[in-house]
Amino acid sequence: MKPVHATLGPEERQRYLRQLAMADWSEEDQLKLKGLHVTVLGIGGAASSILNNLLLLGVGTVEVFDNDVVELSNLNRQFVHTVEHLGMSKAESFGIYARRLNPNVEVVAKQVRIDDTTCEKNLNPQTDVIIDTFDKWSFRFIVNRFAAERQIPYLLAGVVSNCFYTSLLRTPDTPCLSCLLGRFQRAAFGDSFQASIFPINILPLAALGSFSLAELIKYLKGGKPSNQFYFGSLYSMPQDIRFFSLFLSKHFRKISEQQGVHWGSEWTAEGITKVAISRDPDCPICGK
Ligand SMILES: [Zn+2]
Numbered sequence: 133m134k135p136v137h138a139t140l141g142p143e144e145r146q147r148y149l150r151q152l153a154m155a156d157w158s159e160e161d162q163l164k165l166k167g168l169h170v171t172v173l174g175i176g177g178a179a180s181s182i183l184n185n186l187l188l189l190g191v192g193t194v195e196v197f198d199n200d201v202v203e204l205s206n207l208n209r210q211f212v213h214t215v216e217h218l219g220m221s222k223a224e225s226f227g228i229y230a231r232r233l234n235p236n237v238e239v240v241a242k243q244v245r246i247d248d249t250t251c252e253k254n255l256n257p258q259t260d261v262i263i264d265t266f267d268k269w270s271f272r273f274i275v276n277r278f279a280a281e282r283q284i285p286y287l288l289a290g291v292v293s294n295c296f297y298t299s300l301l302r303t304p305d306t307p308c309l310s311c312l313l314g315r316f317q318r319a320a321f322g323d324s325f326q327a328s329i330f331p332i333n334i335l336p337l338a339a340l341g342s343f344s345l346a347e348l349i350k351y352l353k354g355g356k357p358s359n360q361f362y363f364g365s366l367y368s369m370p371q372d373i374r375f376f377s378l379f380l381s382k383h384f385r386k387i388s389e390q391q392g393v394h395w396g397s398e399w400t401a402e403g404i405t406k407v408a409i410s411r412d413p414d415c416p417i418c419g420k
Contacts, residue, residue, distance in 0.1 A: 181341025199245035276309035383412035
């Protein structure tokens, strides 16, 4: 976190009036937000809701990475892009959206693909949090390693069809991504599931934006991660859960079952499921 800015300007005080009026939200909290440098990976559907909330909340700096251009099939859910921006890079399109929504937030938007050759060169090791909305698991594991080695808080955020999931990870206080969802990290197998058109319901996206950033706010106020994994399911959809279950590590399955959460074909839950998480002692990234 950068040194907390001394004050809020008059425009900011007016803009954030309602949130500053909340009993559990002080000017000091608002200044902590203003001091944050947040890195967001991906400017798609999951990121739209998260980025929108970051802008509205009033974080200091948002640095975003996405290599794609805006396509018509994005517009049913990626609301930071508009029909006027078809063909434009998502980075540039988001920059325009962000300036209109909250010019107090500094936005650095880059059209860069983050992979094993570009990760170290492009990601800021001083960032306060990395929010990973990538839909490719192989990219996620590269970023997980980067964050875990530097003890940067890593906010996992994603959707699977009618469901969303999120967790704030910061080793060694929490597990890393590999401890929980590390089943396919050595092979591109995880990505091959996503080669065809990946089904996404738009409805879980807003919930993802709320639950993921609530974890960030709790961390900001309390100074430590909650060590919870949130899984939200709009309807009881066993096929979605079966698909998601493919990615779970043995360790995560075990700790889930100890808490009465059964992934896979036995799943019957609807609504929000919380699993208290712990490190896998055999994790190849953060174990032992
Ligand atoms: Zn780990």
